[in-house]
Amino acid sequence: MDCTDGLFENTPFSLKDFYLNFYFRAVHRAVNRLTIPDYNASTAVDVRQELDLRIGAAFTRFQTLRLRRVFPQALSDQLISYGSCQFPTLGFVVERFREVDQFVSEPFWRIVVTVSRDEKTTEFQWQRGRLFDQDCCRAYYEHLHQNRYGQIVEVIKRPKTKWRPTALDTVELEKLASRKLHMGARYAMQLAERLYNKGFISYPRTETKIFPPDLDLKSLVRVQINDSRWSDFASRILEHGPNPKNGKSSDKAHPPIHPLKVGDSLQGDEARLYELVTRHFLACLSADAEGAETIVRLCIGKPTLPRTFNSSLSTANLLTSEDGELFESKGLMILALNYLEVYIYDRWAEKDMPVFQLGEWILPDNIQILTGQTCPPPLLTEADLISLMDRHGIGTDATHAEHIETIKQRLYVGLEQNKFLVPGQLGMGLVEGYDSMGFEMSKPNLRSEFEADLKFQSSRGNIQCRVASQMHISIYCAVSLVLR
Incomplete structure (x- = not known):
């Protein structure tokens, strides 16, 4: 049974099990952890469903006719449907x-210094970043060209870490499937359901x-030793012991x-999604990548x-930012791939850096x-939209994909380059229509405030849940009167 989102609290009143899966240990654990459903949470689900039905039916009928x-x-x-989660998604x-359409591009200028050493070219970036005034940037450039000599004023060497992923939940699975496998969220969840039903x-x-x-966790990792794609990696996890990187939510x-x-x-695609889940799981149990x-x-x-330029060192009187312009370059050496050995969805590229000595005088090759x-x-991509x-x-981990699919099917939005979400004429017209009347129906505030009120009121008893419902129904009634 699905015990998430409070929905299980709303099933016929019976003992609830946790962590029910199709394998013996999980069932055994579930039987030993039976609890009584939360009656207030059950009432909150009723209130939410009633509100969604009444508002959705009323506004869908009005819009369509x-x-x-x-x-x-x-x-x-x-069918011109309306939903209190569907509309903020749109x-x-x-x-x-609108942000993209109304964006006005501006030109900018920046200065780059290059130094050749050991048959390598190192590019130093200006610490001022970029300027939007060409004349100002040109003035800096002329000054630097006339005073080309520079000094290495700081050399920092420090450890660098690339963090392994945290344990995988539904939202992250949907986003990863979209970004890494180029799957729609709904399709990815359909595949995941099939893999679950088959016991994978x-x-x-x-x-x-x-x-x-x-x-x-050891038993779960031990199973993966039988898969040649990551057998060695799974063996190393068992050798050192699983070290899960947990998140904060439960x-x-x-x-x-x-x-x-x-x-x-x-x-x-079932194989591709299974591979993503497994590689993510093993990466989560291993170690962060380490570098310098x-x-x-x-x-x-x-x-x-300096009177005579000979690349001499002078650490006694290092130049400061008040003496000239600062430029910076970074190099990276990977010391241990660790989780990156199995997690092919992340990249961490080395960048060679020649040796520079503190206090050394430099004559740049080019400014x-x-x-x-x-x-x-x-x-927005689907992954971006799910994050928002x-x-x-707006919605839950179980409904995000459905809301996105609904606004696609209603032709409120479409896909550009088979990746980016763009509003259609109908979707744009609906949002602009409500906006023109001063109703922020497409903003997330109305729904998120209702969820917050419902959560607060449900903690005080089921009667208070009805108070939250009536308050938000009155808001939509006011909108309905104006529309008519």
Whole structure:
């Protein structure tokens, strides 16, 4: 049974089990952890469902009939649905599209210094970043060109870490499937459900990023030794002991998503999603990637130069930012890949850095001005949209994909380049129509405030839940009166 999102509290009143999966240990653990459902949480689910039904039915009927009369040819067979989660989901897409559409690109200028050493060219970036005044940037450039000598004023060597992923929940699975496998969220969850029903992975609808202490991680890893793709990696995890990187959230219902048995017999997209889950699981139990970073800072532009340029060292009187302009270059050496050996979805590239000595005087090979243009933010992908929905409390891990699929099917949004979400004429028209009347129906505030009120009131008893419901119904009634 699905015990997430409070929905299980709303099933017929019976004992509730935690962590129910298709394998013996999980069932045994569930039987020993039976609890009584939360009656207040059950009432909150009733209130939410009632509110969604009443508001959705009323506004869907109004929109559909009204717009069919106004546009009989274009919308004669179209259902113009409204949902208190569906509409803010559309709103996120429209808002980002507007940002991109209204963005005005501006030119900028920056200065780059290059130094050749040991048959390598090192590029130093200006610490001022970029300037939007060409004349000002040109003035700096002329000064640096006339005073080309510089000094290495700081050499920093420090450890660098690339963090391994945390335990996998539903939201993260949807986002990873979208970004790494180029799958739609709904399709990815359908695949995950099939893998779960076949016993390959644990229950895929969970808000938990914390492995329970009584989950036998060693046994789960030991199973993966039989898969040649990561057999050696799994063996090393067992040798050092699983070291799970847990997150902070837990729905106290299902553990993070993890593999249950070897999936080398799977094919197609099922195999790809299973591989993602398994590699993520093993990466989470291993160690962070380790590296060594070198940061070199170069000061150029001091009018007083060394009498004889011989790359001499002088650490007694290092130049400061007041003496000239600072430029910085970074290098990276990877010392231990660790989780990156199995997690092919992350990249960490080395960057060679020649040896520079503190106090060393440098004559750059080239000082140049580069120009560029500011860019608008990218259009939303499904992964971006799910992140926004999760952040603002729109829907749940179990419904994010459905809301996105609904606004696609209604032709409120479409896909550009088979990746980016863009509003269609109908979706844009609905949002602009409500906005023009002063109603922020496409904003997440209304829904997130209701969820917050419902959560607060449910903690005070089921009667208070009804108070929260009536308060929000009155808001929609006021909107309905104006629309009519």
